[in-house]
């Protein structure tokens with residue numbers, strides 16, 4: 001789209017959200033329900049970057065035994081998401097009944113050689129987070145056929161991220177618009193309201209700008225001249241395996257507090273699944289090129305899942321950065337972050353699962369500053385293009401290995 005297709009579009013809103021991943025889309029719905037006149041502007045495709053690359057696990061904190069933890073907030077997320085997914089949303093959360101989850105639970109596998117010592121270490125956690133030991137007969141067929149080892153069912157549902165993004169888009173499509181890549185944005189002084197954003201010939205006047213742009217928050221902070229807050233990126237290199245016959249939702253646990261591999265399964269529309277593999281493999285894989293990572297993953301997964309059939313598998317990888325606020329010594333922040341500076345709010349959910357909590361925090365910031373709906377009717381949007389949902393990592397693969 002040419003820049004001048006925005007010829008003199010002037011829009012007045014209460015709040016403008018920059019960035020339409022899970023955080024921005026969830027917040028848009030929440031603020032609209034509260035009566036705010038809100039416009040979401042997205043650069044690129046919706047969910048581009050992290051949300052579309054997420055595995056969709058709504059963690060309850062169980063994964064983080066002994067390691068980094070944000071248990072307090074995560075503990076309530078499965079119930080809150082389940083309420084939204086069943087159409088009985090709580091606390092002005094969105095109705096996500098159009099986005100059936102991929103799985104009601106994750107399984108957690110402790111191989112026999114690691115079972116004993118580790119189990120003792122997180123037995124307390126098991127009590128707290130409603131993990132159930134699985135009947136040996138319910139073992140997925142891919143696991144080793146040996147006694148010993150432990151398999152648990154965790155209270156972590158797995159959402160279908162593209163369906164969630166599209167359900168959120170459909171709820172508020174009229175208030176979501178695309179900004180072309182490469183279009184420079186400028187803000188008037190963000191220390192005081194109202195603030196005006198200009199991008200080409202588009203200008204949007206608002207009481208608050210809320211940035212939920214993931215990795216894009218860094219550029220927006222620089223444009224606003226805010227140097228006291230900055231972002232950090234933690235690279236991941238995920239593995240994608242196409243042509244799998246069985247669906248699997250499994251954390252494979254090793255000696256490290258983080259899972260060696262976390263596998264989720266995503267239907268390919270032809271009766272098979274893409275296995276999408278994160279965890280330590282993807283963290284350590286960030287330092288490897290795609291060929292090396294595929295070779296490592298093949299060896300590791302064959303060892304962990306000796307009865308899985310990889311004969312017809314196609315392998316690929318996907319690089320993506322986790323974008324978070326800086327200041328945590330390079331580690332994952334404990335929970336969500338929303339900073340308000342005058343008319344500018346910048347926010348990171350840290351986890352897709354925590355998008356509802358991030359919205360709570362932002363609503364609280366608006367209440368603290370007495371920012372209220374003004375009854376403004378938004379006009380002029382017809383001149384702006386609608387936004388599309390980003391391609392999934394497996395749809396974006398160019399070459400399979």
Ligand SMILES: Cc1cc2nc3c(=O)[nH]c(=O)nc-3n(C[C@H](O)[C@H](O)[C@H](O)COP(=O)(O)OP(=O)(O)OC[C@H]3O[C@@H](n4cnc5c(N)ncnc54)[C@H](O)[C@@H]3O)c2cc1C
Nearest residue numbers: 019021022023043047049050051055056057214216352353
């Ligand atoms: C590989 C991977 C797996 C993960 N798995 C899980 C998981 O299983 N469970 C979980 O809870 N969390 C998971 N996460 C974390 C989760 O994905 C992120 O915390 C969450 O998606 C961040 O959402 P966001 O909306 O803040 O950012 P993003 O999803 O990155 O969205 C940012 C949006 O802003 C837009 N944008 C960028 N720049 C601008 C700009 N200047 N102006 C306007 N718009 C802009 C982009 O197009 C995009 O739509 C995972 C992350 C990764 C990388």
